[in-house]
Amino acid sequence: MFQTRLHTLAAAGAFFVCWSAGAATIDVAGVPLEERVTVAGSPLVLNGAGVRYKAVFQVYTAGLYLTAKADTTEGVLSNSGPKRITVTMLRDIDAAELGKLFSRGMEDNMDRAAFSKLIPGVLRMSQIFAAHKKLNKGDTFTVDWVPGTGSVLTVRGQVEGEPFKEPAFFDALMRIWLGPKPADWQLKDALLGKARTGNRP
Template identity: 35%
Template sequence: MQKSLVMALIVLFCSLPAMAREVAGIHMEDEVTQEDGTVLLLNGVGVRSKFFFKIYAAGLYLESKSSTTEEILAQDEGKRVVMHFLYSEVGRDDLVEAWNAGFTANGTAEQLASLAGEIATFNQLFDTVKEGDRIILDYRPGTGTSVTIRDEVKGVVAGKPFNDLLLSIWLGKEPVAEDLRAGLLGS
């Protein structure tokens, strides 16, 4: 009798949805709501490390969960990347350099040329971030990608093609880190 009760409790607890996840001490909500009311689900989480330093914890939110880059980029639905900075300070120039390296590593020459204006606009939205700061990159179909730093909307970059290239920094053929990509894909 007691053994079957224990098994029933294990099955019950394993089947309950996770309410949130924690990564590197950062609490990631199981779902978030975009400004227009669209509910996004936490697809995966991970940590960006460099030279043994934890730079930021990231969460990827989607309307429809997916475990493949191709499916995620094919969806013209709401998407969000949340970056919680763990490192003491990342300067604006370092952020822009990292964005550009990610764009170059994952974009074709044609993409980079056609999105040069959007990339320049995006890079202008950033400033230095410090430990505890949060960057939210929120894509809404028909609107584009809004950039929010420390709860202040800095601007919007139009178009799905730009957001696809941006997401490729984490999910593309040359991600910023393989383990981060795996985490964001829910692996």
């Protein structure tokens, strides 16, 4: 009970909105996230952002960008335009272990037959993270879904290999956070815009 309350209080205090040069950013646990970004020439809006907790420890921030806001998993997945998920470390992380956790999160949120079709891409993603060995506090990676191109993985500002071309791969990745067994339920609500992320002045 105490741990749950502490988690909730910490999450509620993790966000506030800043304004700079006319452009808004959301501060999530000390990480500034722009409210608007451009992917493949398309303007995206920040659908939601939050913190991944492990017990009471902050692990990373995540922000979800879409062409139009959605408050359900189905709404996010059915959005036909470009999308972006951005993740910033709040502590030093073993990159190989993070890759394994993401792979497991994908597997846990889809049926076995569908997951088996994505295994080559999942293995390649795991190898990319393993090659980095460690992600330090403040390091960021993004995954952009670009229609006609695929999922583009960028780590520390560098594009990693060829895009993952299957649309199902990005959807499976989204289910890590938005599926029926999400990595963190409070983060799921935050990414879907259901959690309060601060008040504008």
